[in-house]
Amino acid sequence: MGERTRHLVAALTGLGLGLAALGPGLAPGFVLSYDMVFVPDPAFTDLTFGMTGIVPRHVPSDAFVTALAAVVPADIVQKLVLLAVFVMASTSAASLVPSRRLLPRLAAGVCYAWNPFVAERLLLGQWALLLGYAALPWVVAAAARVDEPGGGRRLVRTLLPAAVGGFAALTVTGITALAVALTTGRARGRAGLQVVAAVVLLSLPWLVPGALRPAGLPGDGAAVDLFASRADTPFGTLGSLLLLGGVWNGETVPRGYGAPVTATVWLLVVVIALIAYWKWGRQPVWWRGAAVAAVVGFVIAALGAxxxxxxxxxIGLWPGFAVLRDGQQYVAPLAVVIAVGVGVAADRAAEARWPGVAAAATAVPVFLLPTLAWGAAGELRAVQYPDGWARARQIIDRDPEQGDVLVLPWASYRSYAWNHGRRVLDPLPRYLHRRVIVDDAVIVDGTTVPQEDPRAVRLTPIAKSGAPPAAALRDEGIRYVVVDAETGAIRPSGAAVEVMRSADLVVYRIDGVAEVAGERVPAAPVAAAWGIVSLVVIWSILAPGTTLSLPLLGSTKARSPQHRRRTP
Structure with a gap:
């Protein structure tokens, strides 16, 4: 069986896993869960590029989705992106296993694409982070050879999924790549600098607006405990992290996960995988660097706990360290090591003529986490936005008058009946093509993480008054007030005109809105950042020897020597 055929089988296996995991989410409509917000007919706005003054966590992932939605319907884009996570995860992990046998590679691919980390981050809606996670094994291989001819281009190509994912995905991936580069090869210093340069350049679309926002970088050290890793198995927080779980949000733990019996079996699988990786996985050039990255990631993951x-x-020294608060996401490199370890263990079993063990290894992750299937046991279902939302957008977006939109009640996450009560970040800022102000404070276990949007901070006293005065809103540049109809009789007081009412939304218009100077990020530096990144991406893709069939990996001649091994 040829190398390309093995890649194809691994990709098809990932596609099958994705279809099984998404289930009802593949029906027409959108899957809306926590941070996963896709909307019909998205448009390029100042928000898309992070120029409204809020923290640009959604950059450049929103721009990527908006660009694709110009060609393919937005709900189809969401399904393709989510399926791509499983396809890339299976294919990339399978490619790292130093064996020509198919079953060991598939065992690694299944383990990497179907585990507690993927399940919990999918339920949390962090599809952008999962894009970077899916390509992480490719990054490991590329970072180990970054100092070779063409290594920089190859590294940039493997970093592209994380670059699309944005700041969290690139942070996790960048730490992993740097750990590998600094522990592999001879010119480690030069390799490390190349990794840093590649990550910084690809980070410019979110790094520039983040650095230039007038309010500066937010960093609340008091929120560390709220987002720290937590136990979701009987083995405590550290044991849960070792098993690739430990997400801070208990509502996003898959049903039934952490039961003593299955958790114990999964712990046994992880221990065997780690032993196999250390004992038999030393052939590839990147093996030590991947192990170091896993240890570094685990330490970061456990830090908040x-x-x-x-x-x-x-965080007190530099607010940028707040990116480390959500610790569990940093066990991603450990997932690479565990997946490769499962593959190596399956390969040794095949060498010992125990093919049944190798075959069973491909099924164990699914068997131990069955509730990831069928949309995480029905949690992830596709829904349609109500007709009232489309009417509201038509009214607001066609209005030639200036002014922003305020959303009430004053909260960041919503639990709509039409979304089966599933909690989701308010979609209106992306759904409407005007500047939309929502309360971006986050409440975890009764503790509030302060707001980051300066407009929201200013408007909070007015918005929380129960009946915000139209005159005060007018002075703050608010043209429309949109109220969730399900919440009751909240409405602005004074000269506010009701222009639409449906079962889901009520829209009020305020005339004579004053022009308010917002905390905008200048467009020129942002455009320059996108221009630089575009040139870097073109430079990496147009490299000599790049193949169309393996656009992320480039020529197979530059890859790890793992493929030279002969099968006994």
Whole structure:
């Protein structure tokens, strides 16, 4: 069986896993869950590029989706992106296993694409982070050879999914790539600099608007405990992280996960995988670097849980360290090591003429986490936006008068009846093509993480008054007030005109809105950042020897020597 055929089978296996995992989410409509917000007919706005003054966590992933939605309906784009996560995860992990046998590679691919980390981040709606996770094994291989001819181009290509994912995906991927580069090869210093340069350049679309926002970088050290990893198995927080779980949000733990019996079996699988990786996985050039990355990632993941004051002090020194608060996401490189370890263990079993063990290894992750199937046991279902939303957008977007939109009640996450009560980040800022102000404070276990949008901070006293005065809203540049109809009789007081009412939304218009100077990010530096990134991407794709069939990996001649191994 040829190398390309093995890649194809691994990709088809990932596609099958994706179809099984998404289930009802593949029906017409959108899957809306926590941070996963896709809307019909998205448009390029200042928000898309992070120029409204809010923290640009959605950059450049929103731009990527908007560009694709110009060609394919937005709900189809969402399904393709989510399926791509499983396809890339299976294919990339399978490619790292130093064996020509198919079953060991598939065992690694299944383990990497179907595990607690993927399940919990999918339920949390962090599809952009999962894009970077899916390509992480390719990054490991590329970072280990970045100092070779063409290595920089190859690294940039493997970083593209994380670059699309944005700041969290690139942070996790960048730390992994740097750990591999600094522990592999001879010119480690030069390799490390190349990794840093590649990550920084690809980060410019979100790094520039984040650095130039007038309010500066937010960093609340008091929120460390809220987003720290938590136990979701009987083995405590550290044990849960070792098993690739431990997400901070208990509502996004898959049903039934963490039961003593299945958790114990999964722990046994992980221990065997780690032993196999250390004992038999030393052939590839990147094996030590991947192990170092896994250890570094695990330490970061555990930091908020076991040494919160340290992380709080770091955030106090520089607010940018707040990116480390959500610790569980940093076990991603550990997932690479575990997946490769499962593959190596299956390969040794095949060498010992135990093909049944190798075949069973491909099914164990699915068997131990069956509730990821069928849309995470029905949690992830496709829904249609109500007709009232489309009417509201038509009224608001066609209005030639200036002014922004305020959304009430004053909260960041919604639980709409038409979304089966599933909690989701308010979609209106992306759904409408005007500047939309919502309360971006986050409440976790009764504790509030402060707002980051300066407009929201200013409007909070007015918005929380129950009946915000239209005159005060007019002075703050608010043209429309949109109210969730399900919440009751909230409405602005004074000269506000009701222009639409449906079962889901009520829209009020305020005339004579004053022009308000917002905390905008200048367009020129943002455009320059996108221009630089575009040139870097073109430079990497147009490299000599790049093939169309493997656009992320480039020529197979530059890959790891793992494929030279002969099968006994």
């Amino acid at each position: 076991v040494a919160a004051p340290v992380l709080e002090a770091l």
